[in-house]
Amino acid sequence: MAEQLKNLILAYKADPESVYNTWFINNEERLKAFRTIKSGVGQTVESIERGVFGSDFKGSPLEAVVTAIAEQKQVFDGAAHAFYWKPKLRIPDIYEHEDNKRSFGLFLRQCATATQERQILQEIVRLDQLKIKGLGPATANILYFLHPTLFPPFNTSIVRGFNQISGSKLKLGSWPAYLVMRDRMLEWNFHHRDSLSKDLGALAGLLFEIGSARLIPETALESGIDHSAAVSADRIKSFEKRRREIAEDINESEEHSEMQHALAQLGRSLGYRVWIAQNDHRRIWKNTCLGEFSDPALELPGIDKPVRDTIALIDVLWLNAAGDIVCAFEVEKSTSIYSGILRLQDLSLALSAHDTHLYLIAPGKREKEIKAQLSRPVFRQKQFRNISYILFDELRQNCEAMCRFGSDASVLEKICKQADFT
Known part of the structure; x- marks a missing residue:
């Protein structure tokens, strides 16, 4: 496992079109985003506490925050979708429900000002216990920009890549699943700290590449499953998309x-x-x-x-x-x-x-x-x-x-x- 992960990291870093090289390394826009998002979180908290946040995602300070996250491309494609107000389903229920709105604001405030990992974990548990409909661990993408060395990003491709590497069957959508993935990622990051970064974005990018079929773990190739047709098609689409993005950049x-x-x-x-x-x-x-x-x-x-x-x-x-x-x-x-x-x-x-x-x-x-x-x-x-x-x-x-x-x-x-x- 350790040797396989090491080889994947080397291949990931050597690929000039990987998100490690196109998003994580030497990307001033990525670094600027941390400042933008942290400031936007502060404005979101302030607007909730002053009672002027509003009853819709559109036009709220939260829209500016998750839009800035989604603009990071690649790893964060679709990050805003979880926060779009879906009126027929009444989710996520933080726009019309005042108690839920205040709880979400308190969560953001406590996480933004926390200085210890334990404090943030307590806030996650408290938020999860409230069972606010439609408000799941997509919020972890905000946590990443507040505490990038402690909390990784979270999306379908990252979870899929994690499952391929670890042999797990975690599903997107629950805080417990996110925390299980996070603990294992912290362990991997520690063991490969000389090849990756304290910033968990580097490792999340690797899992994203695996989950997007741009990198294929040896275990998947040795499993006896015929990946050739489906994976090849997925990889071609992924490569073409990446090249278009690089040309646009x-x-x-x-x-x-x-x-x-x-x-x-x-x-x-x-x-x-x-x-x-x-x-x-x-x-x-x-x-x-x-x-x-x-x-x-x-x-x-x-x-x-x-x-x-x-x-x-x-x-x-x-x-x-x-x-x-x-x-x-x-x-x-x-x-x-x-x-x-x-x-x-x-x-x-x-x-x-x-x-x-x-x-x-x-x-x-x-x-x-x-x-x-x-x-x-x-x-x-x-x-x-x-x-x-x-x-x-x-x-x-x-x-x-x-x-x-x-x-x-x-x-x-x-x-x-x-x-x-x-």
Whole structure:
């Protein structure tokens, strides 16, 4: 068993198209998601405690949380489905049932603030005892983003992969089954800690690949079962899907770089210093490294390190000669609009004394989504009213003219739009 798992781990890590290499390793969007989801959980708890959560999944802070999880692709495909309000079945029963809603909010609060594994396990047992209809261990996907070294993700493919490796017959849908799987995964992760990671996402990704038929354990091949036709068909479909996703990711990355390049070029032409997100300095657009447009370091005196680290990940900043941030831009090609707003929110709160203009940069097809997010009650507060958005095509078509004729950041008023707060 140990040797088989070791070989599977080696094959998993060697495959450039595995989720280990395309999702888990060197993926800044995955790392940003932790911040987005943790903040969204806090807003969900607050809205429940204030009695403004609402009676539907749509438009609730919880929608933003599970959407950010589902946007992690691959391992988290379909993660939001368990939380969709199914009115005919009245599940999950956390929208109309006030006691259940408060219990769910308390569970999220206690888990988000817990510092010990035992505390979270107690909360899981307490939630399970309430038998809230339709609220099962899909919630573990939220727990993963709160405590990634203690609680793995949970979905059909991961459970299927776990069963193939362990010989178990666990079924999706119960907390006891999840906890059995978790205990065994912690054991495997400990024994193979030099090959995997403290973050259980790495091992969950391996089980996902096995459950998706991209990796076949030796025990399955030796069992005497004829896997050839069905498994081959499944593997071909899985490979084709993965290649499409990788091609989409490459295209999205290129458009993201294109927009950063245009904003950096425009900022420099208007006389501003430019900061490119810390993790994007090595991005290339038309044979030019984006870091060449950027200040080498972002100096933000008087701002706490956690907030400063978040601000440093904002895609593009324009600074004046005094070092004040004049404009901040978040490019959202396919990632969460919500997470981009949160990073701009951090900047807005940290620099409340400065007149900083905040912009979301997105494709035209996401304009409706931007308006919906900016219309959320939490973003109707005064400090967020200065968030505008610019569509990709508007920036593409007008960048050169703005570079030539613009004198300062006010030139952006010609192409930016704002959500209607009326």
